[in-house]
Amino acid sequence: MSEKGITMEEPANNADDGTEKFSLVEDTTTSLDENVSITVTKLPFKLKWKIDFMIMPFFIAIYFLQFLDKSLLNYAAIMGIKKNLHGNQFANLxxxxxVGFVATEPIAAYLIQKLPVAKFLGVNICCWGAVVAFHACTETYAGLMIVRVLLGIFxxxxxxxxIIIMERTSSTK
Structure with missing residues (x-):
């Protein structure tokens, strides 16, 4: 092509021309067995650190909120919930x-394998946050039991x- 005396040529894409193509992500295939091979994606070191520094604060916040959630009932006891409960009702809560947590873990493990992990996590966190808020709406022991079971489920x-998301971003060497 020639425009005003300038000639432009498109470079040839030959693998033997000695030029290297820049790739942000490098895929390598590892063979575990004759019939099984795994493709591993390698990320550059700086990119991995950027991802970790963007994701980790969210993970820390979620773990912290879960810790507070587990002690939510103890804070309610300080505020006077025990005077409305009788016998073993506080211990049952x-x-x-x-019980909800342990009963749901196998189902959750199956769903994590079948669904996109990030979307599944997002739905669970939203539902979990809503259930935490519903603690304020409950007025009966039965309502508290339902909310506590749902909290364990989500x-x-x-x-x-x-852990799976962090392992996926960190395991690429």
Whole structure:
């Protein structure tokens, strides 16, 4: 092509011309067995650190809120919830959370494998936050039991999802 005396040529894409193509992500295939091979994506070191510094504050905040959530019932006890409960009801409220948590973990582990992890985590965190807010709306023991079970259900997958996401970003060497 020639315009006003300037000639422009398109460079040839030959692998043997000695030029290297810049790639942000490098894929390498590792063979575990004759029938199984895994493609591993390698990220540059600086990019991995940027990703970690952007994601980690969210992970820390989520873990911190989960810690506060587990002690939410104890804060309610200080505020006077025990005077409305009788017998073992306060202990049952603490226990039923873990019943929902343990019962849901296998289901959550299955869903983590079948669904996109980030979207599944986002839905669980939104539902978990709504259930925490619903604690303020409950007026009966039965309502508190339902809210505590739902809290355990939605919290069961959060830690696993965070670990999987962090492992996926960090394991690429």
């Amino acid at each position: 603490g226990t039923i959370f873990y 919290e069961a997958s959060v830690a696993c999802c965070l």
